[in-house]
Amino acid sequence: MGGKWQKGVHMDKESGVKVHGWVSEIRDLGKVRFIVIRNWNEKVQLTLKRGVTPDNLFDITEGLTQESVIEATGRELKEKRAKSVDREILPRIIKIHSVSQSKLPLDPNWKVPALLPTRLDNRPLDLRRPEIQAIFKIEFSLINGMEDWLRNNGFMRVFTPAIIGAASESGAEVFKVQYFNRNAYLRQDPQLHRQLTILGGFERIYDLGVNWRAELSHTPRHLSEFRSMAVEMAFIENEQDTMRVEEELIKAGMRRVIEERKKELRILNIEMSLPETPFPELRFPQVYDILEEMGKEIRYGDDYDTESEKLLWEYIKQDYHANFFFVNRFPFKVKPFYVMKEGGMWARSVDLLYKGLELSSGGQREHRYDVLISQIIEKGLDPKSLEWFTKFFAYGAPPHGGFAIGIERLAMKLLDLNNIKEATLFPRDPEKILP
């Protein structure tokens, strides 16, 4: 008999409804026993009554523990009497798939909240909580909305290598891996291969993938392994084109979340509304003046620091009533060799900040072979070591640019999470690689 799947529940007219899930609560009142199960869509109460329910169901559920996995078939009450569940069922059959040990390492019912390290050590149990599942459902919709927007606007998804033969030169520390009989590195950004794909004649691409950073960062906004939505496009006029794409992309992701994750947003108590576009743009060197007015002195030509990011957010909130904003024209000396210069000292290099946190870096890349080589020399790098990358610019390179948005950072800030690990299923940091 083929039933149909509806909200994770198997429907079948003759035998009634079939439900499954993890046991959330058991309340035994002697002659009546309530078993509440939870799955990723709903909570269902099984009501067992002496005299109505077959006696064997009382027997087999006698030693049942919280977090055991069961399946039940029975009649659904048209008017449920249970308050805090979605449905109530009088079971006829109960099948026990797995009995959980008692003394749980954390309580998914959250009667006693566990701390983050405990939760991450026992992540599969933590993930059973509806509010944690809500985070990842929202993240799924966010990425889906972004990908759909990219596809609808002519971008093609590509996969670039995660293992690279030479450490790229962005300054971030890389993980070394044993590659047969020599050393290789895990990418800290798909940047350079995205550019090489552009040189391959693919004009609008994105790479949704993993990046690794071997930095000893102990902060609520860093991971050793994180994912990014990395976009690259050819034949741009200037870096403004990448900014227009980036803000629409973010908006499209948020629009999708608002459309299909109302329930999850409510669980997390988040009111999400679409930001206005275009996002405000601040530029160096005016950034120095803004900061100085706010009492923060940054030397002309230097990069700003974490405190400045927050100050600039304050400024943007007051003057533009916005939370997203771009910072453009960073000093060339604090950016990598491949960015396009602007007026000698600055670069067409753009960061996107949201609520005071850097979400992405990007901008226009240098596509002129001679200029690229001279910038490598200016940075004090060995042109020979980058030849594997630069030599293809000698055979025809279009103007191009792009950006990479940190997925977990975006999700973290959209959902007001206070640690990026909350937005990661199994986060990796310098200490933690298990589970």
Next chain:
RNA sequence: GCCCGGGUGGUGUAGCCCGGCUAGCAUUGGGGCCUGUCGAGCCUCAGACCUGGGUUCAAAUCCCAGCCCGGGCGCCA
């Protein structure tokens, strides 16, 4: 990597300043009572001072080291 703060039953905490008697509470777990509970209730039992060293008659409490965790900074997404 640097600077702060912290590790008490399975989970979350009180106690630490000012060392001292069965280390308190909640939740969880075992047993019992209850036919509509819903953070069920009531009775009862069980379970802990991160590791190592030092000071002292006596250390969860004071000192040192290590390990682990959290926050800030740097770096970045």
